[in-house]
Amino acid sequence: xxxxxxxxxxxxxxxxxxxxxxxxxxxxxxxxxxxxxxxxxxxxxxxxxxxxxxxxxxxxxxxxxxxxxxxxxxxxxxxxxxxxxxxxxxxxxxxxxxxxxxxxxxxxxxxxxxxxxxxxxxxxxxxxxxxxxxxxxxxxxxxxxxxxxxxxxxxxxxxxxxxxxxxxxxxxxxxxxxxxxxxxxxxxxxxxxxxxxxxxxxxxxxxxxxxxxxxxxxxxxxxxxxxxxxxxxxxxxxxxxxxxxxxxxxxxxxxxxxxxxxxxxxxxxxxxxxxxxxxxxxxxxxxxxxxxxxxxxxxxxxxxxxxxxxxxxxxxxxxxxxxxx
Ligand code: ACO
Numbered sequence: 001x002x003x004x005x006x007x008x009x010x011x012x013x014x015x016x017x018x019x020x021x022x023x024x025x026x027x028x029x030x031x032x033x034x035x036x037x038x039x040x041x042x043x044x045x046x047x048x049x050x051x052x053x054x055x056x057x058x059x060x061x062x063x064x065x066x067x068x069x070x071x072x073x074x075x076x077x078x079x080x081x082x083x084x085x086x087x088x089x090x091x092x093x094x095x096x097x098x099x100x101x102x103x104x105x106x107x108x109x110x111x112x113x114x115x116x117x118x119x120x121x122x123x124x125x126x127x128x129x130x131x132x133x134x135x136x137x138x139x140x141x142x143x144x145x146x147x148x149x150x151x152x153x154x155x156x157x158x159x160x161x162x163x164x165x166x167x168x169x170x171x172x173x174x175x176x177x178x179x180x181x182x183x184x185x186x187x188x189x190x191x192x193x194x195x196x197x198x199x200x201x202x203x204x205x206x207x208x209x210x211x212x213x214x215x216x217x218x219x220x221x222x223x224x225x226x227x228x229x230x231x232x233x234x235x236x237x238x239x240x241x242x243x244x245x246x247x248x249x250x251x252x253x254x255x256x257x258x259x260x261x262x263x264x265x266x267x268x269x270x271x272x273x274x275x276x277x278x279x280x281x282x283x284x285x286x287x288x289x290x291x292x293x294x295x296x297x298x299x300x301x302x303x304x305x306x307x308x309x310x311x312x313x314x315x316x317x318x319x320x321x322x323x324x325x
Contacts, residue, residue: 004126004134005173006164006323008066011293012057013044013160013280020155027151034155039256043158043281045143050084052093054161055139058289059098066165068133070098073165075131076105077121079114079138079285081191081314082145083107094137104131111189112252112313113179114138114285115162119309119321120177122166137163138285145191147212156254157213158281162289172324175306176239178231179319188219189314220316224254225261227312231320232266235308239322243268245306246322248295252311253277253287274300284313301325 019042020031034040046054055078063070078091085093091105110117115138122134139161146154191213196205228251236243249272251259256277263270274295283290288309295301305325312318 001170002127003169003173003175004123004166005169007167008062008064008068008165009163009289009293009296010058010061010063010065011160011162011290012054012061013290014046014049014054016045016047017042018045023155026148027154029151029155037257038156039277040156040281041278044160046141046159049141051080051082051139051141051161052084052090052097054141054159055090055094055137055163056097058139058161058163059094059135059137062135062163062165068165070100071102072133073100073103073135075122075125075134076100076103077108077118077134077136079108079110079118079136080140081109081111081114081284082140082142090139100135110313110317111315112254112282112284112287113311113315113317113319114313115288116177116309116311116319116321117179117317119164119166119174120179120319123174123177126166126168132168134166135163136166137161138289140284140286142213142284145213150212152217153213153215156282158283160280160283160286160290162286162293164289164292175241175322175324176235177319177321178234178238179317181315181317183315185219185223185316186314188216188223188316190214191314221255221258223316224258224312225265227316227318228258228262228310229265231310231318232262232308235320235322241306241322246272246308247305248301248307249273250288250291250295250307250309252313253280253291254282287311
């Protein structure tokens, strides 16, 4: 059966490290609160690089690892909620910067689940034969969407990008993907766009509160724990795979307590999860591909290993993929 496999990974985070102590100098917070509530110690913050810049650096590493050149790529998908612009898409900007002139390029908006959604689309496109060599990127510059006066959200996020190259495969690769959305819960996690403003308005609409990330942390926490467990169960059922055969789980890196909950609930040792949120915080669509790239490069994932990618995010959205490496 034709499926798709990831043949190379790459990631990039900005050099500037902002510690919890650094944050406590600009807002009423402290290292103890942030560590105990989230597990985060520090995050990377852009010094002017935009989402496409981070994407390009991650993409180049993934292309090198996969041994492909930009002109081999025939589809570019960028998952992001912090695009450089409304249009052109970040994917088209990446296409221009890496000179991938043989590609179709578009963005996917599914917040922290965006990378999984992108892998799902790439997998389907490859299976139908429509595209052969796909670059999937998850990238965010969340520092430009953070309300730096809201300590409840500002401490949780960071900037970064991860990328993979996917190709057709006859044996290894994606064994199954599950995605789901619950739009009725969307108001729990929002990043607003522009307010509706034109010369013909009868009344001014105040959309100003939506200019930045706004989150109902407790509701997202409840959703996340349930969604992660459901997604893992669904993907195991779909692929008829046993949890004890899974070597590594790459979860969305939002909060250590969420991962800990899933570990306990599903009786999966915490060591089976690859966790790096202490260093990078929540980089939304980028957390899974950054963690995947790190796990591959440090040898946590080896050829033949069965792994699960699982995430949740704004929308609200969630999903999981089971991959044989
Ligand atoms: N520093 C110090 N105190 C703070 C901070 C801060 N940065 N932020 C909030 N507080 C205070 C609050 O004001 C509140 O004080 P009060 O009791 O005097 O009113 C107190 O800490 C408790 O606040 P809560 O919001 O109830 O804290 P909670 O224990 O629920 O933790 C958190 C908040 C970490 C956001 C939690 O709800 C959570 O983990 N939610 C999951 C959501 C998540 O991880 N989202 C990540 C992004 S979503 C995504 O990736 C898709």
